[in-house]
Each structure stands twice: as C-alpha cells, then as structure tokens.
Amino acid sequence: MQDVHEIVLGDVTVARVEEMHGPIMPADQFFPDLPEQAWKDHRDTLVPDHLGAEDAMVITAMQTWVVRSAGRTILIDTGVGNDKTRPVAESWDHLSLDYLGNLARAGVRPEDVDLVINTHLHLDHIGWNTRLVDGDWVPAFPNATYLMPKVDVDYWNPANNPNIVGGINENAFEDSIAPVLAAGQVQLWETSHAIDANLRLETAPGHTPGASVVMLASGGDRALFAGDIMHTPLQVTHPDHSSCFDLDPDQSRTTRLRLLGWAADNNALMLPAHFSGHSALEVVNTGSGFAIKQWGPLPRY
Template sequence: MNEIKLGDVLVSRVEEMHGPIMPTGAFFPTIPGAAWERQRDELTPDHLGGEMVHTAMQSWVLRSEGRVILIDTGVGNGKSRPAVEAWDHLDLDYLGNLARAGVRPEDVDVVVNTHLHLDHIGWNTRMVGGEWVPTFPNATYLMPRVDVEYWNPANHPGLVGHVNQNAFEDSVAPVLAAGQVQLWEGHHVIDGNLRLAAAPGHTPGAGVVKLVSGSDRGLFAGDLIHTPLQLRELGHNSCFCEDPAEAVRSRRELLGWAADSNALVLPAHLSGHGALEIERHGDAFAVKGWAPFDRL
C-alpha cells in the first residue's frame, strides 16, 4: 500500500530510489558509534546496513481540495552532479512511478520544494530538445525565497565542488525563467488543509508542510531528520546542515508539535515504511508506530 488518507487529503508515496548512501560517521559526524550500536536492531535493515546509512529519495503526492500537490522532486535524470558520483546523470523511472500513482506531469497543480538541495529539486526540470524545461508545465512551484537567494551562484561563492554544484542552474533557474515560481517566506497557506512553515537550519530557507484536516495531523518534514536515530539524538545533524544550531532548534520545535498533536511525520528520506508517529521520550522522542506504507 502506498496511499493513506489523512482527513480529507489522500497521500501517496512515490519512490525515486532507495538504499545505502553514506557511512554513519561521514553522514552524521557527531553521533557517537555507541548510539548507532544501541539502536542497531531497530534500525536494521531499513535504515542501517553494516556501517552504511540507508535512505530513500521520494516524493509525497497530496490530493487536497481538488488539486494535486507534489512535495519534493528527488535527484532527477541526466543531471551533472560531479560531487555525488551515485547521482550523476541518473536514468531512473521516477515519472513511471508517478504515473503508477495516477499522476501525469500535466496533472500537478503545485510543486513544493521544502528546500533547494539537489535531492529535492531534481525533477523540477527535465531535458527537452537540449534544454532544461519545467517537468510540471501547469504547476506553481513554491520555493523558499531565502533559499532561492542563498543558492543562486551569483550570491553563493564556492559552489564549485559543493554538493549543490549545478543544481540551481539546471533545476531552479529554468523554472524561474518560465514564470512558474511563487516565493514564500515565514509561512504560506496552500489551502484549507495545508500550510508551509519555516524550519531553518538544514538550509537557510528550509520549510515543512503541516497538514491539519478534521482530526488528523501530518508533518511533511523535509530534512528535519534523515534517520530515526535523530529522534533520540536530537542535538546531532547531518553533515549537510548549513546552520547546525538552527537545525537542532527547528527539529526540536517541529517534532514537538508532531508528538503533542499525534501528527504523522513524513520525512523526505526515510526508507522502510517511510512515515511514523512519534512520542516524547525524556527530553527527546521515540518511534510510536510506523505508517502502513509498503516497505522500500
């Protein structure tokens, strides 16, 4: 099963790829090895294999108030990614997976990029006639203003060699040029069920989508966490967080909202069942239960 209902919103999970991505110590430099060992049984095999962290690249498709909303767009095909060999010039069937969820590119009304790292914007565009063009021709792309300004190479010296090298040029600039981008900052109402809220730290403009519909709650959490271990190890970030202190603050605040409101947490990168309910555990959090999505 890859669909669930939250209030009046139908939520579908669409995979791009999943599997091992980085060694634990490289991905999370400050998490001690003993912490991984304490939770190895719970993390294996969906989130940990040997010393390798396992993750997923996936999108969340929401059908809300008659519109199709796509949250995050993965790595993308054919993109030049010199800093990440495993993501360089991919050729994956993401659009086929989207079609199997009942969605054609022209059906998408809104694309939400929770932030502008390369693995959240890749399918914003695809190559047509030798040019990068918007994949979703009828969509409004909601992008955080702060990230658009920050990741623009004109404003961000040193992107050569950075993990985000080329990403703005091939996955953001063409959508801006097409006039399909709506910038937001602080908060933004998508519809009566969904709103964007700022979650800075991982990137300066990072955000999340909060779902409030009937008695159900959901938190489309972007990169607040990359592994369930961060529920217990709240103060530890991935190596990709631009402002570690702000990332911890956002994680604590928003996961607290999810725990207190019994919200389903749907991060961008959890493999296995992909989404979970959490509860407070001392001054941190723990897994309360997993969503009924099929395991990746």
C-alpha cells in the first residue's frame, strides 16, 4: 500500500516536510526534573521514534507543516536552515541539507508559498526563512508574507537583549529575521490573529515570551499545530515537566495544561513541532490527567 503523505481536515490539507531528525540530547538534560522512572515506564511508547533504545537520547525532528487552506500554501515553521553560523549549536552549524528538495517533493516551490508562520523565533523554527545568495541573506520564499509574533521579534532582537550573544539564538536574528523585515515581508501580530476561515494564531507563552500555536477548525475537524508546548510524548502524561529550553517553565506548564485540555475537549489532532516518527496524536482527559488516545502518523517528505 502506498503511503498517504497528506491528511484532510475539513477544507484543509496537511503534509509534513522534514529537514532532519535524530538524537538531540540526553533525556536527563533535556528534562532535568522529569523522573528517570517515567522514561522507563513509557519506554514502549517512546522507543524508537522519540527515545534512543540504548542511549536514552531524546529524538526529535526539525520539520515544517505544509498547510493548504483557502487557496493558499502555508508553511508552519522553517527548521534550522543551511549555511547558518551557530557557535552554540555545533550540530546545526553550517548545515547543507536538501530541505528545499523535500519541499519540492511535496509539490511546493519557494515561489508557491503564500504565507510563512513562525510559531516562535528560536533558531530551529526560522532557519529557512532565508537562504544565502552571493553572500547575502535573502527571503527564501519571495512571494510570502511572514507572520511573526511581535513579542518574540522584540525579545530576540540583540539591540533589546544583549544576553543573546553567547546563547542558543546567537546570529539568528541577523540572518533569519532581519533580512525578511528589511524586505518588507513581515506581518507582526499580538494576542491572536485570524489567518483565514479555517486557521487562527493564538499566544502560547512560556517556551518563549511570544510563543504561539495555530488552531484549525474546519467542518467538523479540529487540530492544533502545537509548536513547542511539548518536545516529547511523555509530556502528555507528565505535563507538569518543562524542557530546559522553556524560558518560563511555570508559564509553559500552564500553557501546556490549557492546550492539552482544549485538544481533549475538542477531539483535536495535535501536531507538535518536533515529534518524529508518529508525528501527530489525539489525547484524552482521564480525569486525573491526560493520556494518548491514538496516534495519527503522517509520513514525511
């Protein structure tokens, strides 16, 4: 049987285009306060797509959701990017990956993209906003409007935040955000933003100050493009535990519980930004917490 690479949600189609996937860091570093026993108890769910079988390394994907809605081609998040100088993230330094080829296999040329949505502005969600041409960073999607949360644009601008130098997002504003701003292709938003009749952006702070999610309501279908509210399926059953990359763990926890509740109440398909293998899931409220109801695998391009 041939893989089905797209799913249909009401009047919207969704495909997953992967930039790369693999182990990112040890579980006890990624989630410092998550008990080791929890990883053991849920091993059958996590291995091999979300946790290494032998080394307890968390496995994640860098990927884009390709959404076709209301006659437009929309990209949600754009990965790490090629040729970027990333001194604090050596494994992402000066990459040379066939992301644009993967997009092409999904039927998307750069000039076809109408809208790019950065759920937040960490370096692994904005990298393909731009590409290097003759030594200059230019928008990778020349006809697209880029939707960016204003709070994050302000926060990650080194002119406002000198602590960015030496941190995970060093150089990211200069090579992946500023060129798109200079090209006049950015639309900033705050609080919430209606994308079209099927999609809307909502704030989901905690991971970053301006972090957001995309909610889908089309026909009888509901979905949540969940950004980085979760980095492992273990956070469904253990939502109180935040990753080491959440700038405000308490706020992140509040956001995660709220959105897990919304997804359970609305029977919504959740599509977190970094889940590899089984990339989408439905959750259920057990009365004392949450559990995975079923997986909705979406093969990658």
